[in-house]
Amino acid sequence: MNTNKVAKMAAKTPTLDFQVAIEKCELCQEEDAQFYCNDCQEEMCSGCKTAHLRSKASHSHNVVSTKLGKSIRKSRKPIKCTTHSREIIRMYCTSCDEAVCVKFVTDIKHENHKFEELETTLYRYQDEISQNISQxxxxxxxxxxxxxxxxxNVKDYTEVSDKTINEINxxxxxxxxxxxxxxxDLVHQVTNRKEQDLKLILKEKKDIQKILSEHNEFLQSCEEKLKSIKGFSNIQHHIKNPQSSLPSITHINPLTFVSNNTLELEDMFGQLVDSLETKLTQKMYKHEKDQKKQTKSDDSVSCTSGTTISTDIVSRINPGWCVSAVNDNEAxxxxxxxxxxxxxxxxxxxKIQLNNNVYDIAVTTKGEIFVTGSTNIKKYLQDDSCINIADTEPYETRGLCLTFSTR
Structure with missing residues (x-):
């Protein structure tokens, strides 16, 4: 029976008030009573309690101390039946789940129903409620x-999140x-270069202005001599130009900035990962970084780091003098x-087999290969087929230059 039914039953049917507890054991009438059986409503001594609980008929009875038994009985007051005003409710119909008086036992309304003493029902429900309370x-x-x-968890989560935000900042x-x-640093380099180059340019300007002044003076002198026939004989030693050759102008290219748009700032900055994966991700980044460093070292074709590549090429193909890059990784x-x-x-x-030596190589963006050898220029296509582009006899073509058209 559930708790709601217990509450319903308890609200409807308080039980009788009992007499003051008997001091002597009701079973043996000899020893003092120390225990009370809620099912039998009898007081008993320690020996009778042991025998009572060993009996098959009463081994499951609820036996408590006499003090607790008295407390339980005194806390209950009798209630009269609402149908039979002179009767006190003493029974409980388990079929109807209702507390009744003894007259209802023979009533046609409760025919073939099961009944038990109200006290027994109350103690059974008391055990169920006690178990419910414990649970x-x-x-x-x-x-x-x-x-x-x-x-x-909220505290830890908040601390980790705040720490993450702090690390991001x-x-x-x-x-x-x-x-x-x-x-x-780049601005400083440009500034220094600008000062040096402008100094050189201004010096050249000053030199040219000086030469120009000398030429103007010479020109004026010549024009004045032309006006005077008398002074014609004295022009001989002034006729020579004061500067036999004009000064050359140095063409200086200023530094320009090329932004590295291939870099992803998100990848450089970092990313968010689950806190449990942080150490694993850091190890992965370190491994990738080490690999990139190694690749960068291997990919370098500068004079300082090209020894390994050159050694590999020499040992494999016995190369000549010509090299033309296809992309960053192949040539x-x-x-x-x-x-x-x-x-x-x-x-x-x-590999493409040739019939003659190679003087120079040029590669287009389409993968076409132009080769010059002695007095001809040939083009090799993707399928290794060859087309003769030009004959340069009697001249030998020693170099090729590939220009790119925007059309």
Whole structure:
């Protein structure tokens, strides 16, 4: 029976008030009573209690101390039946789930119904309620623990989030500082270069102005001599131009800035990951960074880092003098009467056999290869087929220059 039914029953049917507890055991009538059986409503001594609970008929009875039994009985007051005013409610119909007086036992309304003493029902429900109270207290304790855990999680989550925001702001500040340093350095280089170049240009301007002044003076002198026939004989030693050759002008290209648009700022700045993955992500970034450093070292074709690449190429293809880049990672070069496509590590990707030596190579964006050898220029297509472009006999073509059209 559920708690609602217990509440309903308890509200409807308070039970009788009992007499003052008997001091002697009601079973043996010899020993003092120390216990009370709620099911039998009898007081008993310790020995009779043991025998009572060993009996098959009463082994499940609810036996409590006499003090508790008296307290329970005194707390209950009798209630009269609303149908039979002179009767006191003593029974409980388990079929109807209703407390009744003894007259209802024979009433046609409760025919073939099951009855039990009200006291027995109350004690049984009391045990159920006690179990519910115990379970509810345990659940309350678990819920309180859960609330505490949530509070701790909220605190930890807030601390991690605040720390993350702080780290992002620090990264922002650091990157701004680094960018400012890089920009300041570039501006300083341009400024120094500008001062040096302008100094040179102004010096050349001053020299030219001096020469120009000398020429103007000479011109004026000549014009004056022409006006006087008398002075004609004295012009001989002035007829020579004061500056036999004009000064050359140095063409100086100023520094310009090319922004690196290929870099993704989001990748440079960082990304958000689950806090459990932070260490793993940092290890991954470190590994990628080390790989990029190694690749950058391998990809370099500068004079200081090209030894390894040159050694690989020499050992593989015995190259000549001609090299033409296809992209950042591949280049065509001549090697022992062959055109050879190699990567940055010296690996041979493709080879075209030639009938003559190669003087120079040029590669278009479409992958077409122009080759000059002695007195002719040939074009090699993607399928290695060859087209003769021009014959230059009797002249030898030693170099090729490839220009790009915007059309």
């Amino acid at each position: 509810t207290k345990q659940q309350i304790e678990e819920l309180q623990k859960s609330l505490h855990t949530i509070d701790v 620090q990264q922002r500040k650091q990157m701004k500082s680094d960018i400012d340093k890089i920009a300041d 065509w070069c001549d090697g022992d009467r062959n055109l050879v496509l190699i990567d940055i590590h010296g690996n041979v990707k493709r």
